[in-house]
Amino acid sequence: MAVLSINQTVADVFAQKINNDRLGHAYLFIAPKGAGKIDTALAIARAINCLANKGHACGQCASCLKVEHGNHPDVTVIDSNSEAIKIDQIRGLLNKAQYRAYEARCKVFIIADCELMTIEAANAFLKTLEEPAKDTLIILTTSAPYDVLDTIKSRCQWIHFAASSRANVAAHLIESGADSITADYLANYANGWAPLAQRLWRDGFYARKNELVDALIKGFSDDDIKMWADEKPQALEALDIFMSLVRDAFVYQATQNDVLLINRDNAGKVKILAQKSPQELEAVGRLLKQIKHQINENLNPKMAFGILKESLWNPSSR
Numbered sequence: 001m002a003v004l005s006i007n008q009t010v011a012d013v014f015a016q017k018i019n020n021d022r023l024g025h026a027y028l029f030i031a032p033k034g035a036g037k038i039d040t041a042l043a044i045a046r047a048i049n050c051l052a053n054k055g056h057a058c059g060q061c062a063s064c065l066k067v068e069h070g071n072h073p074d075v076t077v078i079d080s081n082s083e084a085i086k087i088d089q090i091r092g093l094l095n096k097a098q099y100r101a102y103e104a105r106c107k108v109f110i111i112a113d114c115e116l117m118t119i120e121a122a123n124a125f126l127k128t129l130e131e132p133a134k135d136t137l138i139i140l141t142t143s144a145p146y147d148v149l150d151t152i153k154s155r156c157q158w159i160h161f162a163a164s165s166r167a168n169v170a171a172h173l174i175e176s177g178a179d180s181i182t183a184d185y186l187a188n189y190a191n192g193w194a195p196l197a198q199r200l201w202r203d204g205f206y207a208r209k210n211e212l213v214d215a216l217i218k219g220f221s222d223d224d225i226k227m228w229a230d231e232k233p234q235a236l237e238a239l240d241i242f243m244s245l246v247r248d249a250f251v252y253q254a255t256q257n258d259v260l261l262i263n264r265d266n267a268g269k270v271k272i273l274a275q276k277s278p279q280e281l282e283a284v285g286r287l288l289k290q291i292k293h294q295i296n297e298n299l300n301p302k303m304a305f306g307i308l309k310e311s312l313w314n315p316s317s318r
């Protein structure tokens with residue numbers, strides 16, 4: 001079975017490039033969050049430097065294991081976890097880039113969310129990106145290609161990831177032990193992005209989601225707010241789930257068709273929601289977007305969910 005955390009199609013394209021000695025020096029991986037961009041880049045770093053094979057990582061040699069454990073001296077990852085990527089981080093990378101590899105055939109530098117580089121950091125990086133030392137591979141990733149500076153974009157070959165078919169993703173999840181209802185929901189919710197679906201399956205998202213759907217339909221209590229808005233990532237996840245329900249309610253109003261719902265496992269609840277007027281649903285959708293934006297801008301999630309609670313299903317308060 002293919003490894004779900006990576007994009008196998010992209011990994012296969014690179015295996016061919018490696019085998020044919022046609023690897024470029026800089027690539028920009030473009031795909032939404034959860035598409036497995038970093039894991040795929042790391043799989044490529046293993047494949048290039050594997051001591052046993054060419055093009056495909058054996059997963060067992062010293063080089064493969066070091067990359068996997070994050071301690072290969074010639075494979076560097078900058079992942080700023082959604083914070084700005086500062087010039088100091090780039091200087092550290094440039095410093096490594098100018099020397100020969102310690103032990104690898106090819107040094108690999110991976111920068112996640114490269115749109116977050118400050119202008120200063122990006123400018124410092126340009127020359128290396130254009131003319132890296134020999135035997136160097138640079139992989140940048142982004143889920144927001146329009147925010148990547150043109151000077152960076154123009155110096156890379158672009159690789160657009162494609163999602164898998166939902167049926168395929170669901171089949172893989174079932175092989176990993178998910179029941180068919182959970183697998184079907186996760187494949188749909190993740191839009192066919194297998195790595196995201198796999199991560200959600202592993203971290204118990206499905207049960208969490210069901211509790212949240214109940215809370216949303218009933219209306220939020222203060223306990224719900226404590227539970228769902230304690231931390232920012234959790235609050236953002238909850239808002240995405242709400243948005244999928246509101247989206248489904250619109251779809252149901254327009255089509256009366258369960259099959260088109262993301263939440264078809266909860267079709268009964270979607271239908272309750274679909275009894276609201278389109279204007280009311282529209283207002284809730286807008287509110288959810290606005291609150292998501294505010295939490296991203298660092299509004300306290302509990303406060304944001306307080307606003308949501310006051311406004312939810314209560315049009316007069318908006």
Ligand SMILES: [Zn+2]
Nearest residue numbers: 050058061064
């Ligand atoms: Zn190996």
